[in-house]
Amino acid sequence: MPSTQTSVASQTDNLTIPVLLRRNATEFADKPALTSLDAEGTPTLTWGQLREEVASVAAGFADLGLRAGQRLIIMAPSRPEHLIADLAATNIAAIPCTAYSTLSSEQIAYVVNHSAAPIAVLAGREELDRWLPVLDQLPNLEHVVVLDPVELPEGDDRFLTFAALRERGAARHAREPREFEQATDEIKPDDPLSMIYTSGTTGVPKGVVLSHRNAIHEALAVHSLHDNQMHLSNIAYLPLAHIAERELSIYLPIVYAGHVHTLADAKDLVPALGRVRPDVLFGVPRVWEKMVAGLKNMLGGVPEERRTALLQANALLQEGYKLRSAGKEVPADLAQRIADTDETVLAPVRQLLGLDKLTLASSGAAALPVEVLYFIAGLGIEIQEVWGLSETTGAVTSNTANAFKAGTVGRPLADVEVRTGEDGELFVRGPIVFLGYLQEDGSIEPATDAEGWFATGDIGTIDADGFVTITDRKKELIITAGGKNIAPSRIEGLLKEHQLIGQAVAIGDGKPYVTALIVLDDEIAPAWAAARGIEDTDVAALAAHPDVRAEIDRAVEAANERLARAEQIKRYQLLTKAWTPESGELTPTLKLKRRVIAERYEPDIAALYD
Structure with a gap:
């Protein structure tokens, strides 16, 4: 099915992210570009100021030896330095790659070695604790830039602060200002722009390489599709390793000279909405x-x-x-x-x-x-x-x-x-x-066939x-013992329509009928219970409470009424602990790791088929 939208392809022919950044710094120099919602008192950067910051950090990376085509790994929450470092690498034709902060030390070693990244940018203590155990297993890694200066490891000259990198780069940029402009001019639309490692629901993560044309076409197409205006505001609160957040908080704002508000912890989104009143929310x-x-x-x-x-x-x-x-x-x-x-x-x-x-x-x-x-x-x-x-x-x-x-x-x-x-x-x-x-x-x-599909x-x-x-x-399709093909996401979506159910996974591949593992919503369930006079609102206790069990029974019955007979849930197990990326059952983008869940809860699943 071809698109029904007006073509935007011709608009991307001479555009790159550095070219658009230069346009914004020239035409919209005084428009707000970047604000931190975490660091009170930190001034908003205009587009003119943002490009100067990017130029200084880009020169700093170049001074450390980062070259065109090499990868830069970033592990940090959404904060201004993250976006600046990302764009700085882009402006010298290096390839930035944000890594999910939930990666284990073993996964970090895989990503860094696979990418052969010579430089990494880390936020602080939480990230260092994951990196230090495998640091000596990373032969290509030459420098580690740390955003939080108080967390800088002592006695290791591989480490330097972000402030020191910026200062070093600012001096180089002052000496050779044309270097930055020349790098911008040399980058082409089909050159690599950034890389994203897939979240690995089914195996080893893959490094997805995107081009400037990819990102700009996406931004222009989305922008025109919704008839958006220039200078929209948004909140960057999801990991920048997530393609949606990367497009919405780096590339789209550069296309329409928008105003990005960074928020390090997604749990603070609700109060942040009242402060920002954003134009766009994903x-x-x-x-x-x-x-x-x-x-x-x-x-x-x-x-x-x-x-x-x-x-x-x-x-x-x-x-x-x-x-x-x-x-x-x-x-x-x-x-x-x-x-x-x-x-x-x-x-x-x-x-x-x-x-x-x-x-x-x-x-x-x-x-x-x-x-x-x-x-x-x-x-x-x-x-x-x-x-x-x-x-x-x-x-x-x-x-x-x-x-x-x-x-x-x-x-x-x-x-x-x-x-x-x-x-x-x-x-x-x-x-x-x-x-x-x-x-x-x-x-x-x-990864396309001969016809580009x-x-x-x-x-x-x-x-x-x-x-x-x-x-x-x-x-992920379930094929039951009776040969029925069943989509688990539909079953799980119907279950999660009930406010008490935070997470659910449908089980049944090779089994005679469908069952489910259900997790209570750890925020809603305690409030729901307290409103009904239940004193012990601990989630583990609630999972065994008869009133809660009766409510979940009703939720399962309501879901079954909307499912075909072969899809209906015959039995379920109510679990006592929420799934998180940190505990391993979810990817960083909050998708189910079905294989991990199946292995971890094998006894519970077996009991459902006794």
Whole structure:
């Protein structure tokens, strides 16, 4: 299915990220570019100031010996120095790569050795504790830059502070200012821009190499698709190793000269929304799910009259949203009631949440439960679901305010084609498809066929209007002992629609029936229990409480009512501890590591089939 969007390919012919950065520093020199939400009192950098910082750090990296084509590993949360270091490497044609901060020491050794990175940039103590045990196993690593000066290891000249790097580079840049400009001029659109290591749900991570053309085409296509204006604001709170955050907080803002607010800890997002009131907000499904669960929980403490008004307003907006999603016209009288209700009842709620200025809310990385989508639409915030991968520089498809179908991931971006294979696998072709995977010898091996198609590994369908629906990952489909093919993500999504269920995994490959492992939401469940007079609100205790068990039974029954007989959950086990990337059951992008879960909970799973 070819794209229905207007072509943007010709606009990328002479553009690179350094060229756009120079444009911003010239045309929008005094516009805000970068603000830290963590370091109070730190001044906002304008685009003119940001480029000067990037130039100094780029000269510092060059002084340490970083050369074009070499990789730079960064392990740090979202903070200004992270973005500056990333862009500094880009401006001397080196290839920055952000590593997830949850990597183990063993995984760090693999990534650094595979990339042959000569320089790493680390935030502080937490990162050093992971790196120091394997430092002597990294023969190519020559320098380690530490952002937090108090954590600098003593007695090892491989280490230096970020401030020292910047000072060293500023002196070089002052001596040779043309060096930076010349490097900018020499970079070409199809040169490597950055690298992302896949989160490794099925095995060893792969180094995905993206080009300037990839990132800029993606940014221009998304920008034009949603008819965005220049100078939008956003909050960078997800790991910059995540392709969505990298595109939304590095490349898109450079295209439209936006204002990025960095936030080191995603748990601080809710108060940050009120401070920033962003124009753009992206969330993985877990972010939106927790937002909805929290709002529903808060409603329990609202006076009944006010609660009734809010729920009625939510239902009214949902009614209009569902009609438009189905391609139907909203009757004039209903449209007027929606407009009046939105202004009087829901606009103050959005303002209270810091979501009143949103022009684009989006979700990706996994399927968003449709009930979550509907509830947030009932607040007057319509989330545009997208679908994409690291290998496609982010979004391949997207819904829009004027063309959407709830439950789908929209239609292809400009100049992008999507088709299905014989087994339902989705293939993508177009300017957003990556250069290839980094090999150990430093070469880049393309991953497309002779006609340019990339096999995504996702299973899906394309309807007559071109809207794509993702059903599951090809490698994750459950085939029961009876030969039924079942998509576990649908089952898991239905379970997670209940506010008490934080995580779930469907089991059943090679088994006679489907079962599930269920984890309580460690934030919502204690509040839910306390509101019902349950004294011990520890999650482990709640997992055994009869009232909680009865509520989870109802949640499973509700899910089963919407599933085919072969998909229905026959038995489940309620677990006592949340899954996290740190505990190993989730990837850094919060996807299930099914193999790890299957091995770790083998006795529990076996008991479900006794």
